[in-house]
Amino acid sequence: MIRVKNIYKSFADTEVLKGIDFLFEAGKTNLIIGKSGAGKTVLLKLLVGLFKPTSGEIWYSDTNFLSLNKNQLRELRMDVGMLFQGNALFDSLTIEENIRFPLDMFTKDSIKDKRKVVDHCLERVELAGINDKFPSEISGGMQKRVGIARSIVLNPKYLFVDEPNSGLDPKTAIKIDELIKGITDEYNITTVINTHDMNSVMEIGENICLLDKGLVAWRGHMSEVLNTDNKTLENFIFASPFLKKLRNRALANPS
């Protein structure tokens, strides 16, 4: 569980976040949604400590995240996995070496044991057997899944995912969503996902935080989206005339 209180963040002349309060719940897929440029990535990077907020508090369960020193922060990060928008796979290492990297760095396991863990993670993301390929040799969807495999290799308690679906076709995107949801349930992780994909919102939005103009414009569960009277949410989700029509029809006959 992660709680943020009254988070402000400005860069030089622009104020991106203007007082964010939210509770990211454990064992759930928490979604941060909003238009491009709404500040989703900034909020995610604040949560993991890559940015410092201008003011506000961040609590990981009972730990005051912003008061940690560098060593304590590294300790906490053993429990954190993150998938970046651009995957951030190490391009000069093979897929296996990529996934094994955290194990190599932080465990004293034998190479045989580490291979076993790598193979297990690759199977979990349905990519068994691509150990010796390089990141540049596999598709974007596969790179995402390798990124997921690498971020779960140390059994994190917290998983952060930035735009897992950007640049993927709808079918692959849904598979990635299901994968993240499955992993979250299986290991009871606090998962935070940035997305502007309305499929994701409707499929895995267990706890949604809509960012708009630097504030939380709406929060809730995916089941509440269809009936919402929140204008900002409505405009964001049902952005096209086609979707608006579809929604009106769904509301007219609820079957």
Add this chain to the structure above:
Amino acid sequence: MVKNLLFHLGRFVSWHGQIFRKPENWKMYYKETVRQMYDIGIGSFPLVFIISIFIGAVTAVQFYYQLSGTFIPPYYIGYIVRDMAIIELASTFTCIVLAGKIGSNMAAEIGGMRQKEHIDAMEIMGVNTAAYLVMPKIVAGFFMIPILVSTAMLVNIGGGYLSTVPTGIFLHADYIRGLRSFFIPYYVFMMYVKAFSFAYLLTSISCYQGYFVTGGSIELGAASTRAVVFSCIAIIVADYLIAVLLTAV
């Protein structure tokens, strides 16, 4: 400008507190250090060799020309080539050349990782990236660059020989006699003081430029250039200071 300089100086110094930390895993650091040593040592050897042989040759031929017609005996050429190599050419000149090769390479490698979010990804894993990415490079440079400098010194002297004796400019015996004359071991000590200092300056400055890079490919190019420029300036200034300090005693 002054404020900027102070900012970078301050960040450069405090950044060192992150670099020299106990490794998370000695084996990973060792592997990375060996890779860097190979890159720096073997990778730069041909360049250092070629440059040094010509530098030695030019020194010998040029001084022979300058001194011909004077009363200075020809065997002095061997002595001049040797001391030029030891005092200045092998250390300073080699390190300036290495700043261009190794420095730009290190800045580009680390800067690329910064821009592709590899460094952020490692940080999130809990890795001390300043230590893991920089310490092996500094350590590798600290071992390999003095070896390259020693090589450069020997090759300088060899280059001087090859350009004069086989071409009949003067005699084998003269050159050897010159090499053996007026030898001061303290100069060799100075050469190694310079080699270790320059190695440290060159690697740390270049890594710093890469580590804090922002923006895109233009900024990466600029950082790589700055790595070379600032390394060269630091080397020359340090060269002067070392000369003043070590000859004052």
